[in-house]
Amino acid sequence: MNQYDVAIIGSGPGGYVAAIRCAQLGMKTAIIEKYATLGGTCLNVGCIPSKALLDSSHHYEDAVKHFEEHGIDIPGEIKVNLEQMIARKQGVVDQTTKGIEFLMDKNKIDVYHGIGSFKDATHINIAKENGEETIEAKNTIIATGSKPSSLPFIKIDKERVITSTEALKLKEIPKHLIVIGGGVIGLELGQVYKRLGADVTVVEFMDRIIPGMDGALSKELTKVMKKQKVKFNLSHKVKSVERKGDEVIVKADDKKGEEVTIKGDYCLVSVGRKPYTDGLKAEAAGVKLDDRGRVEVNEHLQTNVSNIYAIGDVVKGAMLAHKAEEEGTMVAELLAGQKPHIDYNLIPGVVYTWPEVAAVGKTEEQLKEEGVEYKSGQFPMRALGRSRASMDLDGFVKILADKNTDEVLGIHMIGARCADLIAEGVTAMEFRASAEDISRMSHAHPTFAEAVKEAALAATDDRALHV
Known part of the structure; x- marks a missing residue:
């Protein structure tokens, strides 16, 4: 042995x-x-x-x-x-x-x-x-x-009613992909097939997508994906998923309790793991x-x-x-x-849609719930020369800092290359940086990272330079 x-x-x-x-x-x-x-x-x-x-x-x-x-x-x-x-x-x-x-x-x-x-x-x-x-x-x-995970009443047949595993190897582009769940996996795979020509409808039980992230990120990503023609049915409780031949019929109750029927040829069940x-x-x-x-x-x-x-x-x-x-x-x-x-507070979270979404530390909702006095600084990506050069104008960086000590408590961003940019936020917070510390660091121009410096300036004294 x-x-x-x-x-x-x-x-x-x-x-x-x-x-x-x-x-x-x-x-x-x-x-x-x-x-x-x-x-x-x-x-x-x-x-x-x-x-x-x-x-x-x-x-x-x-x-x-x-x-x-x-x-x-x-x-x-x-x-x-x-x-x-x-x-x-x-x-x-x-x-x-x-x-x-x-x-x-x-x-x-x-x-x-x-x-x-x-x-x-x-x-x-x-x-x-x-x-x-x-x-x-x-x-x-x-x-x-x-x-x-699935829901108890859903039968995953791995052909038309699928999980993320099957969604990664489809033989055809869906005509209408229904995504149950507005979390990371559903949004990423929904965007893949939307780009390739599918109609995509996201059905989410909560009143917003990416519900675990800062509300401002959720709002901005919803706006951008709606612009990309993704449909959202928020505050909808799915109650049945039925397959009839090549058609999948999803029935859900909206927030008023009224039944809504959505028909598609594929249904991606993405309700967590x-x-x-x-x-x-x-x-x-x-x-x-x-x-x-x-x-x-x-x-x-x-x-x-x-x-x-x-x-x-x-x-x-x-x-x-x-x-x-x-x-x-x-x-x-x-x-x-x-x-x-x-430090589990400093494990970053990322959504790899485009624009990318990334965050580390506390959300604004968490700070309010915990009664922490904080200040917020935000800077739009569209104000950057680099964003205009690459035509990636959507999104922003938001920095939350302690009102009294200026220590950075949370960094939330949506935009091009945010999955990589968030590492700057993790580094700063790991060393317990203040918003002013970040604002005084030289950031190369033109880069997307300049939005982090500008958001730090906005959080420090409301003195962002380029807005």
């Missing part, structure tokens, strides 16, 4: 990063993955493939709508080759997952393909296609991730799950069984790949006797 210092169940961003860090710190490490490829949801059917399709569809939209204005004439009709677009996406996925295999090999991590389940607190059974193997691990990290522990046999090791199916952990991500830890989507907190990575690193370093920490 092979023996290890640490075994990791699940090879998503949390699991594989934990494995690498454990190996770097001198531990004999094994990783167990039930699928043929490493990388988990994120690399195979999540972050990476969705970004590939978002980029491809963005190029197509630019070619159709903006190239002429840029002085680029393309003879003949511009057409979508969906098969090639999906093939390119798969190529990106294959390249990325092979990169993880290389990293496992480079760091001398043993990889087991099969379903990992606890025999007891120190032994893990691995069910493979050709039988079962058992390994012994001094410590185990559960990194089994999450899977798409739930922790995945099927087949783990956590009870065999004595590991407790909470009432939502998550693995219970303390502030060190340790379960009630002292040598077993859990990270990522399978524990409480935001279901984000980069959060899982930080947790994987933290557990590895704790096992090595170090004293790492994570």
